[in-house]
Amino acid sequence: MERTQIPETTIQRLPVYLRCLLQAQQDRKPVISSVEIAEMVGTNAAQVRKDLSYLGELGTRGIGYDVEALIAHVSKSLGVSELRRAAIVGYGRLGGALKSYTGFSDRGFDIVAVFDASPDKIGTDADGVTIRSVDELDAGLAEEGVEIVIMATPAAETQALVDRVVGAGIKAILNLAPVRLQVPDDVAVRQVCMSTDLQILSFYLAQGGER
Amino acid sequence: MERTQIPETTIQRLPVYLRCLLQAQQDRKPVISSVEIAEMVGTNAAQVRKDLSYLGELGTRGIGYDVEALIAHVSKSLGVSELRRAAIVGYGRLGGALKSYTGFSDRGFDIVAVFDASPDKIGTDADGVTIRSVDELDAGLAEEGVEIVIMATPAAETQALVDRVVGAGIKAILNLAPVRLQVPDDVAVRQVCMSTDLQILSFYLAQGGER
DNA sequence: ACATGTGAAGCTATTCACAGCC
DNA sequence: GGCTGTGAATAGCTTCACATGT
Numbered sequence: 331m332e333r334t335q336i337p338e339t340t341i342q343r344l345p346v347y348l349r350c351l352l353q354a355q356q357d358r359k360p361v362i363s364s365v366e367i368a369e370m371v372g373t374n375a376a377q378v379r380k381d382l383s384y385l386g387e388l389g390t391r392g393i394g395y396d397v398e399a400l401i402a403h404v405s406k407s408l409g410v411s412e413l414r415r416a417a418i419v420g421y422g423r424l425g426g427a428l429k430s431y432t433g434f435s436d437r438g439f440d441i442v443a444v445f446d447a448s449p450d451k452i453g454t455d456a457d458g459v460t461i462r463s464v465d466e467l468d469a470g471l472a473e474e475g476v477e478i479v480i481m482a483t484p485a486a487e488t489q490a491l492v493d494r495v496v497g498a499g500i501k502a503i504l505n506l507a508p509v510r511l512q513v514p515d516d517v518a519v520r521q522v523c524m525s526t527d528l529q530i531l532s533f534y535l536a537q538g539g540e541r
Numbered sequence: 542m543e544r545t546q547i548p549e550t551t552i553q554r555l556p557v558y559l560r561c562l563l564q565a566q567q568d569r570k571p572v573i574s575s576v577e578i579a580e581m582v583g584t585n586a587a588q589v590r591k592d593l594s595y596l597g598e599l600g601t602r603g604i605g606y607d608v609e610a611l612i613a614h615v616s617k618s619l620g621v622s623e624l625r626r627a628a629i630v631g632y633g634r635l636g637g638a639l640k641s642y643t644g645f646s647d648r649g650f651d652i653v654a655v656f657d658a659s660p661d662k663i664g665t666d667a668d669g670v671t672i673r674s675v676d677e678l679d680a681g682l683a684e685e686g687v688e689i690v691i692m693a694t695p696a697a698e699t700q701a702l703v704d705r706v707v708g709a710g711i712k713a714i715l716n717l718a719p720v721r722l723q724v725p726d727d728v729a730v731r732q733v734c735m736s737t738d739l740q741i742l743s744f745y746l747a748q749g750g751e752r
Numbered sequence: 753a754c755a756t757g758t759g760a761a762g763c764t765a766t767t768c769a770c771a772g773c774c
Numbered sequence: 775g776g777c778t779g780t781g782a783a784t785a786g787c788t789t790c791a792c793a794t795g796t
Binding site: 341342344345346348349370371372406407408409410414416422423424426427428430431433434437438439477478480485501502503504508510516518520522523524525526527528529530531532533534535536 | 555557635696745
């Protein structure tokens with residue numbers, strides 16, 4: 331396989347392109363140009379072409395990109411051609427909101443397991459999945475063939491639980507708890523922190539309307 | 542103004558430094574070095590010094606940074622020295638989870654208003670705040686002196702509501718709905734999209750798998 | 753001796769502009 | 775004529791290394 335390393339920044343834009351392509355597909359658009367994509371996602375055409383070129387020569391000169399074919403290629407690159415199996419650890423209000431969110435399945439993810447520490451939640455139903463004890467993390471993740479874990483746990487307990495998730499062989503974690511995780515190099519982590527986002531917005535407010 | 546423009550990437554790291562400084566403060570540490578900060582946040586000391594130098598000459602050569610003074614400076618730069626007033630639009634499961642989250646107040650934000658479109662929610666209590674109708678957005682945001690709005694609305698309705706939020710003079714929006722927002726140049730938007738984050742993680746799984 | 757602040761170097765990402773193909 | 779793919783130019787970010795100050 332070609333070992334051309336795709337830049338981190340490009341990877342972060344691929345999901346955005348995919349969303350835009352799915353929109354075009356719904357609009358029964360057979361072909362789309364880099365200019366059109368750029369307008370939809372708010373960037374410029376050169377950026378779009380450069381990004382897509384990392385995946386291969388996917389367009390046709392003089393014509394544009396075949397929407398169906400491009401969706402297939404981008405989905406494949408992102409590894410979401412088939413549904414990926416995910417689990418949620420922590421079924422509090424946030425975990426519950428995520429489990430009930432229907433958008434994940436359209437984006438390539440199936441929440442197949444939910445774990446919580448609270449004895450009165452264990453065994454009850456969480457939107458179609460039975461809540462398991464965090465004591466069963468190892469076995470449960472393996473049994474359900476989970477590849478991605480979403481942490482929606484209290485800050486204080488998160489690292490200890492992550493250690494066990496990592497121990498169970500999970501290589502991708504989405505962390506919603508406001509703590510920096512320590513994980514081995516071969517485990518990918520993405521941190522979602524709304525307080526951080528709010529503070530960044532606040533910075534722009536403080537700077538005043540000069541942008 | 543003579544102030545050099547602070548790079549976007551630096552701004553994104555300031556909240557992380559702030560969190561780490563607050564930790565040091567709790568640990569009763571009077572002074573901290575760039576090396577220590579770098580270790581805590583997972584970067585290198587040169588990066589920390591360069592970032593902080595954009596805010597002014599805040600350290601003392603041969604000594605390090607005074608924790609209290611640095612917290613004050615970073616908080617001021619981020620505009621979170623005083624609590625900022627925020628509102629949530631959309632009191633579904635996600636909006637509810639956010640309202641009940643206690644971490645925002647520690648990070649400089651006070652959720653002072655909640656809006657929803659559903660008639661049976663309007664007038665009821667949402668964790669200490671009475672839910673208002675989205676019909677009152679304009680008046681409500683002004684009355685409560687809201688500066689930042691968090692959108693936790695269904696995708697389809699989000700843009701129309703954002704237009705009204707912008708019409709009410711709001712200049713900072715945190716968007717949790719999976720749609721790209723159209724706003725004037727002088728309005729800052731940050732997008733939180735967990736599907737996107739999951740897809741990025743999926744990319745790394747897809748890459749790692751073939752090796 | 754020790755740690756910051758900062759030009760300069762090194763690296764990465766974005767944008768330009770045009771060759772190549774339809 | 776239209777649009778992609780891409781080397782080259784540009785802009786921006788990170789890291790180095792050392793002068794500067796305590």
